[in-house]
Amino acid sequence: MITLETSAVQDRLVELIQLQVLYNRLHAVQQKKGDLPRQIEELQDQAAALVHSLQELSRQIDQIEGEIRTLHVSNDSLRDHESKLQKTLMAVRNEQEYYKVEADLKETQLTIEKNLKDIARLKHRLEAFQQRKAAEEERLREIQALMAEKEEALSAISRETHKQETELKERIDKLSAYLAQQDERLFRLFERRRRSLREGRALVPVATLTEKEERVACGGCYTLLPRQLQWQLTQRNTIFVCESCGRILVDAAFFEEVAAAMP
Ligand SMILES: [Zn+2]
Structure with a gap:
């Protein structure tokens, strides 16, 4: 069995139990916040990703709208050109000139048609982007509402627990300093265990297993x-x-006695 050497063992044991009880209380207080801080952090990440995605969507929408505008402007001048050519066609003097103007007219009309097709294609893409943007904006509003709700719940709990937490931390600091002064090595060992073990339980009362003929277990x-x-x-x-x-293992009755005597 592993034992730890120290002087005034019973005093040190009492101090260790007291320290553990304070940490257990602090843990219980902090547990009241539950999963809320992590949930809020996750929602913040989701909101940030959506904001980023919405910026990118807006940029793409602007670009497509710009392309559509350019095509409309281009078609306006092409239509002017078309009507001029149509008038010219009525007044041509010879066949050679007629073919030349007619070819120009055909090409102008083809370009107008091609532009119209491009506009239709771009409008289709624009609509898809706008729908995605609207859906993401809706999702962002939902996330922000949920986040506000959870932040409110967390701050209500924090207001309630802040005083308790501060008081417990002060008592822990004071007792830690005292124990470190009495036996630096023992205190460090307790701290190392506390930081590495689940729920910071570096010291535990032994448990009696009734189904095993009253045997005790860690x-x-x-x-x-x-x-x-x-x-x-x-x-x-x-x-x-x-x-x-x-x-660190202590007798269960001893642990209870020390804990019960603490304010
Ligand atoms: Zn154990």
Whole structure:
């Protein structure tokens, strides 16, 4: 069994339990915010992607509208040219001139037709882009509304928990400083475990497994502990560490006593 050497073991154990209880309380307070911060972050990412996409769509729409305008302007002057040619055709003096004007007229009319086809094709594309833009704008409005709702819920919880969080953090800082002063190595070890373990539970009361003839197990990973350790833990004069998960183990009644005495 792994044990940690320190002086005034019972005092250190009490301090470690107190520190863990404060962290457990802080964790519970922070849990009230639940998944909201992550959800808001995700919505922000979605909104940013949509804003970007909408900018790109607007740019493409502007470009197509510009192309359509240019084609209309071009057709206006081509139609002027067409009517001039039609008048000229009535007044030509010879066959050679007639063919020349007629060829020019044909080409002008073909260009007008081609331009009209291009306009129709571009309008079709424009419509598709506008529909996509409208759909994305609608989606963006929905996301922004949802985001505002969640932000409001989060700030309501934050207003409620801020004071508790601040108080708990102050108590944690004070106790941490004290423990570090008493046994720097022990404090660092606790901190390392706390940062690496799930929910920051570096210290756990042992759990009694009634279905296993009252055997005790680590309260973190539920590995069964040797029977003699069960008795040693009640003595409260050694710091034991779970061999499987590295959590500091304490007698359950001891943990309850210390926790109950804390304001
Ligand atoms: Zn364990």
